[in-house]
Amino acid sequence: MIVKSVNIGEKRVVNYKGKIVETGIFKSPVNAPIFLGEEDVVNDAVIDRRYHGGIEKAVYAYSEQHYEYWKALYPNLDWNYGMFGExxxxxxxxxxxxxxxSQYKLGEAIIEITQPREPCSKLGIVFGTQKVxxxxxxSTKSGVYFKVLQTGNVTKDDELVLLKKAKNTPSISEVYETKKLPKK
Structure with missing residues (x-):
């Protein structure tokens, strides 16, 4: 597993369906390393700390491979890494x-998998529809939150190296499936 992009976002205020919304979901690739801090990525906007950032959700990662699935559903969007707020x-x-x-070395940091992402309406703002x-x-394409055990810089092309595989714990998809909304 290789980092294809490191992404940072600034606070944005958007008018969505007549409501003013503050968000940090709009992230874009940067060419410099990003620093994984204990509770967030340095210089990355985290607006609602009830749901984002903090020890258990310090860093969010998303799979490059999942992009093809979403591009097929939303071909008219202007696609770039960071679209999912990762x-x-x-x-x-x-x-x-x-x-x-499970714990991994990534660049200078050591990180541990904590939980899947649960989507919110901000993702719908990015995609222009709450249907997403x-x-x-x-889907099982939730992405992964990490806690940061050792802070440090991460850059594009760094490798996610398994240090310690957790035993007798569920996969991220197993956790995510227990939280799914009922299909209609």
């Missing part, structure tokens, strides 16, 4: 084969 776009990041509690939130819930 700090790290990683090749071959597969939720069915990574486990809560239900589609995201009904």
């Amino acid at each position: 700090n790290l776009t990683i090749s071959n990041l597969e939720e069915t084969t990574i486990y809560v509690g 939130v239900k589609q995201f819930w009904n």
Whole structure:
């Protein structure tokens, strides 16, 4: 698993369907390393700390391979890494084969898998429709949150190296499936 893109976002205020919304979901690739801090990525906007950032959700990663699935559903969007609000776009990041509690070395940092992402209406703002939130819930393409055990810089082309595989813990997709909304 290789970092394909490191992504940072600034606070944005958007008018969505007549409502003013503050968000940090709009992230874009940067050419410099990003620093994984204990509770967030330095210089990355985290607006609602009830749901984003903090020890258990310091860094969000999404699989490069999942982009093709979403591009087929939304071909008219202007696609770039960071579309899902992820700090790290990683090749071959597969939720069915990574486990809560597993630890990895990434660049200078050591990180631990904590949980899948649960989508919110901000994802719908990026995609221009709230329909994507239900589609995201009904997929296994949740992405992964990490806690940071050792802070440090991460850059494009760094490799996610397994240090310690968690034993007797669920995969990210197994955790995510227990939180899914019912299909209609």
